[in-house]
Amino acid sequence: xxxxxxxxxxxxxxxxxxxxxxxxxxxxxxxxxxxxxxxxxxxxxxxxxxxxxxxxxxxxxxxxxxxxxxxxxxxxxxxxxxxxxxxxxxxxxxxxxxxxxxxxxxxxx
Amino acid sequence: xxxxxxxxxxxxxxxxxxxxxxxxxxxxxxxxxxxxxxxxxxxxxxxxxxxxxxxxxxxxxxxxxxxxxxxxxxxxxxxxxxxxxxxxxxxxxxxxxxxxxxxxxxxxxxxxxx
Numbered sequence: 001x002x003x004x005x006x007x008x009x010x011x012x013x014x015x016x017x018x019x020x021x022x023x024x025x026x027x028x029x030x031x032x033x034x035x036x037x038x039x040x041x042x043x044x045x046x047x048x049x050x051x052x053x054x055x056x057x058x059x060x061x062x063x064x065x066x067x068x069x070x071x072x073x074x075x076x077x078x079x080x081x082x083x084x085x086x087x088x089x090x091x092x093x094x095x096x097x098x099x100x101x102x103x104x105x106x107x108x109x
Numbered sequence: 110x111x112x113x114x115x116x117x118x119x120x121x122x123x124x125x126x127x128x129x130x131x132x133x134x135x136x137x138x139x140x141x142x143x144x145x146x147x148x149x150x151x152x153x154x155x156x157x158x159x160x161x162x163x164x165x166x167x168x169x170x171x172x173x174x175x176x177x178x179x180x181x182x183x184x185x186x187x188x189x190x191x192x193x194x195x196x197x198x199x200x201x202x203x204x205x206x207x208x209x210x211x212x213x214x215x216x217x218x219x220x221x222x223x
Contacts (some may be wrong), residue, residue, distance in 0.1 A: 004151060042113075042199060043152075050208065057142045085153070089203035091207050096168075099151030 002026045002101035008087050011106045012078055020073045020086050020103045028093020033063045034062055034073045035087040043087055046073070072088065077106075110135045115200050115215035123223050130218045132200030140203045141183040141200040142212070143167075143175060145196040152199070158183055190222040 003025045012018040024032070031050040035043040049055055049064035049071060061074040075082055085102040090096055113134045122128055132141065143155040145219045154167030156175040164175060172194060187194055201213040 008149075028125075033211070035212075042216050043212075044214070048211065050114035089151075095207055096154065097152075097207060097212075099153070101149055102149050 001091075002092065002098045003038075004088055004090060004098055006086075006100045006103045008101070009104045009106065011108060012075075014078055014080060014107055014109050016078050017074065017076050018078060018105065020069045020075070020088075020105065022073070022088035022100060023087055024069050024071075024088070024090045024100075026090045026092045029066060030091040030093065030095060031067070032062075032064055032071050033087075033089040033097070035089065037085045037087055039084070046086075048106070078107050080107050080109070111216060112212055113200060113202055113215035115198075115218045117218060118216065119219045120147075121221045121223065122190055124189075124191055126190050126222075128190050130185045130200075130220070132183045132185070132214075132215055134181050134200075134202045134215075135200055136204070136213060137180075138202035138204050138213070139180060140205075142178070142201040142203070143183070144184045144199045144201060145169070146199060146217075147196050149186065155198075156184065173182055187220075190220075192222045195220060195222045 002080045006022045030050045034046040037043040047062040054063045059076045064071045088100040089097045116131045122155050139160045142157045144152045156179045198218045201212040204210045
């Protein structure tokens with residue numbers, strides 16, 4: 001079966017760095033997405049990786065290793081507004097999105 | 110105003126009732142999707158539509174039906190609601206295939222079936 005694994009919850013301190021991991025086993029691979037979802041709100045797009053390596057976008061970076069079935073989202077200089085759930089999703093061989101359950105990130109002052 | 114609008118935002122209903130959730134978008138996208146989100150689970154696709162004449166079942170279509178009334182409108186119906194359909198429902202759109210663009214979500218419709 002298809003599976004996306006990410007930690008359920010993480011806690012970090014304001015101003016610090018946090019890495020949220022995502023591992024996947026899917027039928028084929030056409031890219032990996034990260035979305036941010038604040039409580040009670042809609043998910044919003046953060047990043048898309050289809051090739052191995054690191055993509056940097058401001059305070060957020062996303063890394064992909066296709067051979068290891070692994071990605072991470074790196075958040076730097078954490079701010080209180082970064083408290084949210086972070087959703088990992090993989091586009092499989094049928095171009096269907098398979099979603100992880102999300103990682104709830106709690107930022108403490 | 111939101112680009113993808115869902116109504117109602119919250120709904121409480123009883124088992125056996127018919128419910129319709131509506132979605133409209135001003136993004137001009139051809140592709141529209143309905144997802145449900147449950148605690149501890151990833152988003153699950155219910156139905157999707159690539160244009161007005163194209164409707165496709167997703168992972169969990171049983172108990173649901175959809176109608177694509179126009180490019181901008183995609184509604185989800187629960188013909189006879191049951192308690193395990195209690196969830197947060199999201200409508201989403203995309204411009205092209207998902208390997209070329211992102212999903213844009215509505216604000217969600219929280220449905221409670223008693």
